[in-house]
Amino acid sequence: MVCVNENNREMVTSFIKEHWFTTEMVIRGDIIDMTRAEGIITLDEKENISGLITYMIKDSVCEITSLDSLQENRGTGTALIQEMIRLAEDKGCEKIxxxxxxxxxNALRFYQKRGFDMVRIYRNALDKSRSLKPEIPLVGENDIPLKHEIEFELLLNQEKE
Known part of the structure; x- marks a missing residue:
């Protein structure tokens, strides 16, 4: 695993564009510039990105802004989450x-299996997101109407010395 840095930023930006079709993401009504996000990548045997997790840390909260694994069910996503937990704890975060x-x-299942809890639902949040980013579709994966945002949280165990 490698942290996103100036040496691989261009490759990461290309990966984001290829998989998200844009470098902007809307989360809770805020536009996030993914070209500036911190992150961790995994590389395959040809040195191409096989997984990416991006995040922001504010105060004592680490927010994951994206997670992509090109080969599902091979442990890449889990490894990125485990590294994110380690990094967040090292930086003194109380939660992710x-x-x-x-x-x-798939994400709802993935995060719950790894200890994340659903803590909030932002009903009809995608209506506001579409006003900022009109290309967000009305229908998402599995032909499900794309309407709500669901917030997950993982409390971190901070050992006191």
Whole structure:
């Protein structure tokens, strides 16, 4: 695993464009410039990106802004989450949060299996997001209407010395 840095930023930006079709993401009504996000990548045997997790840390909260694994069910996503937990704990974060959409059944399953709890639902949040980013579709994965954002949280165990 390698942290996103100036040497690989261009490759990461290309990866984001290829998989998200844009470098901007809307989360809870805020536009996030993914070209500036901190992150961690995994590389395949040809030195191409095989996984990416991006995040922001504010105060004592680490927010995951994206997670992509090109080969599902091979442990890449889990390894990135485990590294994110380690990094967040090292930086003194109390929790990790993330937002996904109601249509993303794979993400809902993935995060819950790794200890994340659903803590909030932002009903009809995608209406506001579409006003900022009109290309967000009305229908998402599995032909599910794309309407709500769901917030997950993982509380971190901070050992006191």
């Amino acid at each position: 949060v993330l937002v996904t959409t109601n249509d993303n059944i």
